[in-house]
Amino acid sequence: MLLATAAVTAGFALATSWRAHQVDTHPLRALGEKARVEVVVTPSTDPKPVRGTSFDGEQRWVVYAELERYRRGDAVVRGGGAVVVLASGDGWASVVPGQAITFDARVGQPARRDLTVAVLRAHSAPAVAGPSPWWERVAGTVRAGLREASAAALSEEAAGLLPALVVGDTGLLPEVVREEFETAGLQHLCVVSGANFAIVATAVLALARRMTLGPRASVAAAGAAMAMFVVIARPDPSVLRAAAMGTVTLLALLTGRRKQALPALCAAVVGVLTIRPELAVSAGFALSVLATGGLILLAPGWADRLRDRGWWQLPAELVAVSAAAFTVTLPVMVALTGRVSLVAIAANVLVAPVVAPITVLGALAAAIGWLWPPVAQAILHAAAPPLWWLLTVGDRAAALPLASVGVPGGAAGGAAAAVAAVASVLLIRRTRSMPAAGRGP
Template sequence: MITWCATWALLTTHTWWLPVAIVVVMVLLALSLKQPGQAVVGVSASSAALGVAALRMRQARASRIQPGFRGELSGRLLTAPKTVAEDLSFVQLETPGHPVAVPLLIRDVFAQPVPRGSMVQCQATVSGSQRPGVAQVIASCDSLHVTSPPKGVAAVAEGVRASFARVAQHTAGSTTGSLLQAMVLGDTSGQSPQMRQVYQHTGLSHLSAVSGANVAIVVGAVFFLAGLWRVSMRWRVVWAAVALVGFVLIVGFEPSVLRATISGVLALVGVVAATRQEAIHGLAVAVIVLVIVDSEMAVSYGFALSVAATVGIVALHPLLLKPVARAGVPGPIARAVAVAVGADVATAPLVASMAGQIPVVSVVANLVVAVAVAPITVVGMAAAVCAPVPVVGDVVAGLLLTVIAPCAWWIQRTATALAGLAHPTLPVGDDLGGILIAALMGAWLVALISVGAWRRLGVLVSVGVLYATGVFGVVGLGVDVQPVLENPRVVVVDTVAEAEAIELNEGAGLGGHVDAVVVRHCRQVSKPRPLQRVDGVPVVCPGWRVHVDGTQSFTGGQ
């Protein structure tokens, strides 16, 4: 924790006083608890991480990639292009002479997929970025030119991904096939922004990010198969290690994958040494190693969510499992509830800081789809291995994917159905207040379950169900959130006064119905403004914060 927090502070503020203060406070706390060993380890690991991060920041300042740069940008793609909006794609580019990957926005949607590991070049413009990191820059270009395809191990991995994607799309269709690609290989390039939003609103987006669960399932499957062949324990570990390395090479070096991989390696070492380590210790070592190897991990939301979910499961699972089991819930379901609630409670504050809202249906969604996850991971991985094999690969992989296609369909339909509820998410804000609200709600949920207050918990769950299904809106007890409009008709005016005074009736010469009035220049005032006119037409002030009480206010230029 010391190492992570100190590195985060350095990359966020680009000053030394805050990271040094964090290290000093944490060391004093460890010494007050009579843990001198923890203090020594904390200082050593933090010094290494801060030193490496400072060196990378110095290299970034010396790099030619600075705000205002215009010219040729070339390098290797670390991620496949992902569509983030209409005619806009995003990649991470590894560029010679720059210590970290450069985020690159491309004003183009690729008709043909560009594989990860390709060498590319473009005429780019570099701008400053507010995102914390080693180098606070972002590049943009109109088009991307591939100069050479992936080579070596990257070419083999891309062959597996491309073969699997082809078979998945042919066997399961576009939507379900893209979900299979995401769940098995972490390839979200086939998912539309709309479907990614559906999974985010229902708390299922983690299924599209290969993580510790996938690693555990793959390693567990290898141990199981090796046991059937009566292989010795040491050779089982070797088989599992080989499978783990191959798995990482195929799915890529995402933060959650690397965190789970290091934890998995430590677990395998423990098996060989015939020792049993605490899961939280393995996680701590993984965090320290990754923050030193890649300083950007300290400010990565994906890494933070992965670590938080793991901590939540490890810390809260024992606390939640016993009271749920005592209530008469069958063992497998009780364990699934404890895991889902633990991960959801731990990640809710981070989700609130990212999106300003938390998914109300997350626990229910994860429980409903839990039974379908393991078959997709195990059978899907077997299909991915078979897909590149000449002649018979497509047939065998197609048969395997036919078996698990109903599981993927079930997950996709569950997410779509729950996202279609009136209020699948609860707006709490992305500021400190919203983060505290999310944390407090999670704490109350854990407290009610742990003390067995089932009546109060039942009331809380009922309130959540009524909110999600929109019953509150029907009886007038909640904010009536309007659905997203397809191709809305808007009128743009200069001031709020014009928005309130303009005639919007059929005879006003505007060509018919108007969905909203957009104000070009919203004056910076502290008093909140209403979201709609007296006739019910919404008034939109771009960049203002929308509150759950039906008003909007200036937010300091956001």
């Protein structure tokens, strides 16, 4: 085991160092700051709006993309590498992942060492430079159908929230809802998580069972559905982690090793970092892994302790899950934002019963919205009451006095929060053997 661990570690170090060397010696970086080039890139994500506007009032966008080639003067240089595009203007809102675009840009150095070759500040509108793959066209059609059905069946705030909760599409999420959810500690609902993949896999496996398919065919169908869901939801850090863990879980089902949650999480992390080592410095990936680890290691024991204290099973599990996820992600959140939500646990407990129904109804609407819009709208009408409750909890929780308090952020604040989190876990474990109130020794 030690030899295998050492070999894997050495392999990771060598591969990542080689990729870092390729980034550092990339010819685009050799051009220096403020060099003007004409580039062709292939976006890997949807354009993400930047809060606020530029000095001329235009919306600003961030696009993560893969460099195809660039031209400076008469010289054309071909080469890959991850780039970040900073742009403004309405033309960037229609950029589609997987479809190559070309534009003029000024080269800048990235602020973080995450294997990004350069930051490109666009100085022209994007022009299409090639067709998009068929799977990206399908994903765009599904996402557009869900947005249109949501807009037709739901209120403005609900119509922006549902696509975010189901497929991670935050393009129509109102800014006021985004801020309320951040204050209330509900912002994690606006990204795709393992729960979304669990719903998709469970539905496909149930359908396969009704069709009397064998284990291998059922697992293959569930794997194909999850792969398509990754395309529809876009390969963000939390999506990749959830997809990798779902794949490992399916393999565990196929081999008969079902109760292996922690090894599945570890295998998912190793697998994702093998393909995307830059996620090792991604805050979103870290939060996703930490939250899942807290649910595996802390939540079951905390729920048992609450039941020993006389709590009913459902409230005990809801509180334990919310408290565990909050505790393990607190250091990273403090380091990043310098704020702590004091209502996060209560807000997550209140909304937990409606998240699954919203996700199921939204997934059904997404699956058929592109084909039968009226049926999708009818399904989403049923999601209106739970969405109202979710939005109401977010609004009321964010409006409470001291709902979110400022604390020292950065590395020092994160380290202090980590010490507090570890102390809380140890204190709970130390008191676990004490008898419940009102009970004998």
